[in-house]
Amino acid sequence: MTELKELKKVTRKLASHKIELYQTRGYLQCILQNSADLIFATDVEGSLVSFSKGGEKVLGYSWEEVAGRPIKDFAEDPASFERIMGACQEKGSAVALDVPFRHKEGRTVFCNTSLMDLTNRKGQRVGMVGICQDITRWKKLQEELIRVDRLAEIGRIAAGVAHEINNPLAVIGEASGWAGDLIREAKGLSPDDRHELEDTVKKIGDQTRRCRNITHKLLDFARDSAPTKTAFDVHELLKRTITFLEPEIKHTAIKIDLNFAEGPLLVNSDPRLLEQVFVNLMTNAIYAVLEKGGDNGRIEIQTLKANSEIEISFKDNGVGISDEDQTKIFDLFYTTKPPRKGTGLGLPICQSIVRNLGGDITFESEAGIGTTFTVRIPIS
Amino acid sequence: MNDQPTIRVLLVDDEEDLLEYLSKRLLKQGFTVKATFSGEEAIEAANEGYYDIAVVDLKMPGMDGVETQKRLREIQPFLQCIVLTGHGSIESALESGQQDAFQYFLKPVDYDDLVVAIKDAYKKKIEKQDRRFRQQLEELYSSGLGPKGMKKAIKDLRQIYGIE
Ligand SMILES: Nc1ncnc2c1ncn2[C@@H]1O[C@H](COP(=O)(O)OP(=O)(O)OP(=O)(O)O)[C@@H](O)[C@H]1O
Ligand SMILES: [Mg+2]
Numbered sequence: 001m002t003e004l005k006e007l008k009k010v011t012r013k014l015a016s017h018k019i020e021l022y023q024t025r026g027y028l029q030c031i032l033q034n035s036a037d038l039i040f041a042t043d044v045e046g047s048l049v050s051f052s053k054g055g056e057k058v059l060g061y062s063w064e065e066v067a068g069r070p071i072k073d074f075a076e077d078p079a080s081f082e083r084i085m086g087a088c089q090e091k092g093s094a095v096a097l098d099v100p101f102r103h104k105e106g107r108t109v110f111c112n113t114s115l116m117d118l119t120n121r122k123g124q125r126v127g128m129v130g131i132c133q134d135i136t137r138w139k140k141l142q143e144e145l146i147r148v149d150r151l152a153e154i155g156r157i158a159a160g161v162a163h164e165i166n167n168p169l170a171v172i173g174e175a176s177g178w179a180g181d182l183i184r185e186a187k188g189l190s191p192d193d194r195h196e197l198e199d200t201v202k203k204i205g206d207q208t209r210r211c212r213n214i215t216h217k218l219l220d221f222a223r224d225s226a227p228t229k230t231a232f233d234v235h236e237l238l239k240r241t242i243t244f245l246e247p248e249i250k251h252t253a254i255k256i257d258l259n260f261a262e263g264p265l266l267v268n269s270d271p272r273l274l275e276q277v278f279v280n281l282m283t284n285a286i287y288a289v290l291e292k293g294g295d296n297g298r299i300e301i302q303t304l305k306a307n308s309e310i311e312i313s314f315k316d317n318g319v320g321i322s323d324e325d326q327t328k329i330f331d332l333f334y335t336t337k338p339p340r341k342g343t344g345l346g347l348p349i350c351q352s353i354v355r356n357l358g359g360d361i362t363f364e365s366e367a368g369i370g371t372t373f374t375v376r377i378p379i380s
Numbered sequence: 381m382n383d384q385p386t387i388r389v390l391l392v393d394d395e396e397d398l399l400e401y402l403s404k405r406l407l408k409q410g411f412t413v414k415a416t417f418s419g420e421e422a423i424e425a426a427n428e429g430y431y432d433i434a435v436v437d438l439k440m441p442g443m444d445g446v447e448t449q450k451r452l453r454e455i456q457p458f459l460q461c462i463v464l465t466g467h468g469s470i471e472s473a474l475e476s477g478q479q480d481a482f483q484y485f486l487k488p489v490d491y492d493d494l495v496v497a498i499k500d501a502y503k504k505k506i507e508k509q510d511r512r513f514r515q516q517l518e519e520l521y522s523s524g525l526g527p528k529g530m531k532k533a534i535k536d537l538r539q540i541y542g543i544e
Binding site: 216 | 404487
């Protein structure tokens with residue numbers, strides 16, 4: 001009788017354990033199915049015996065493609081991955097940051113990786129479990145932030161220098177202007193001397209203006225004050241920009257096509273800053289088209305309205321940008337133009353302004369075919 | 381230039397070399413020019429003589445450009461200010477905008493642009509001043525002052541407006 005009671009008790013206990021087990025299994029499966037991380041298990045040899053759904057996203061392979069293959073083969077550097085596995089065997093677990101894996105499509109995926117040794121009840125090793133968190137995007141963002149930071153720092157230094165140079169520059173400008181005034185009215189100069197002197201003074205003035213142009217642009221670039229936002233119509237601003245550039249376009253065969261979204265394009269942003277972006281992008285496009293020559297020069301300005309942002313693109317059929325240059329055009333002072341024509345500040349200024357306005361600027365270009373710059377900014 | 385009234389310009393900038401050449405050029409072009417090298421000096425000048433336009437540097441040791449403008453306008457309410465900034469910072473320029481600067485330029489300013497701005501500012505000043513002068517005259521006539529009181533009041537007005 002007592003045995004029977006005991007048996008019943010054990011059976012009940014077993015049943016509740018089973019339920020618990022099922023629940024745990026369901027729980028684990030849920031993790032494996034839904035986690036964005038790569039979670040895997042291997043046998044003693046390090047060959048994959050389980051691979052989570054997240055893993056399929058992180059590395060691009062399906063379970064069928066990886067089943068039974070050694071996990072280290074998916075690391076960019078299998079030898080150093082083996083070392084991490086070795087450490088895990090020794091200590092029972094191991095953590096490694098920033099481990100590079102190779103995605104099925106060939107690109108590198110960086111993962112924070114933690115490994116754990118799996119042992120059975122008798123203490124024998126049966127394999128290993130690993131969790132790899134994809135931090136590639138985060139890492140890219142981090143790098144970008146560092147780049148922006150560095151650019152801002154360079155900008156601040158450059159602006160400091162520009163500011164210091166501005167005052168002496170102003171003095172040189174006015175002194176040469178005064179000299180010019182005097183020469184104009186001076187008596188007793190031979191025509192040759194007068195001409196020489198006038199020419200020289202004019203050159204000093206021209207070069208001073210050139211310097212001023214650079215210092216002003218640098219100060220524009222470094223200006224990180226908050227934008228002053230007002231509501232305005234971007235279409236109107238674009239038309240004003242074109243009118244402003246009319247003198248440069250007039251004598252060319254460049255055709256400007258406006259492909260505007262219907263109606264006014266109202267935003268709450270800083271029109272002065274945005275105008276600067278438009279002028280810079282247009283100036284670049286005009287130059288690229290003229291450099292290519294021919295009579296088919298064309299610049300198309302297109303606008304689009306989305307839910308919370310607007311998009312303005314400038315498409316030209318100019319010389320385009322070579323793949324090598326494409327990586328550098330946003331660098332401070334990077335220019336392919338001859339000394340008097342470009343300072344290499346236009347695009348960095350555009351980038352810093354657009355970011356300041358909470359938007360972004362991108363481009364697509366093919367050498368010899370043309371370039372499209374696209375500016376996106378939030379509506380408010 | 382001869383048949384036009386001369387425009388009285390007050391220059392305020394701590395860069396002495398710059399003011400030397402700027403004032404020489406403006407003088408030669410027929411402006412009446414007073415160069416001062418600090419805000420304090422400018423205030424002193426405004427207490428002694430009458431000016432149409434002040435060209436003020438924003439960043440000076442001691443009294444800065446914003447404060448200088450404010451004080452100048454307290455002394456001579458119709459004075460138009462042109463602000464020079466070597467700062468490249470909108471903030472301070474905007475702040476001076478609150479002081480109603482007629483226009484502001486990034487330093488170094490182009491001389492020809494400056495001359496145009498001075499002439500425009502002068503026009504604006506005259507308009508404003510005339511309007512107010514007439515208004516005050518009318519108030520005077522309807523105030524019922526006797527001839528003697530009237531004469532004195534007009535004399536006072538002339539002084540305020542710098543009309544000789
Ligand atoms: N629309 C375009 N088509 C072809 N190349 C371009 C275009 N826009 C920019 N580039 C390239 O990018 C470089 C950098 O442009 P950026 O506007 O920063 O400087 P810049 O035009 O050379 O000088 P700055 O604008 O300071 O006068 C240019 O020198 C040019 O080589
Ligand atoms: Mg450019």
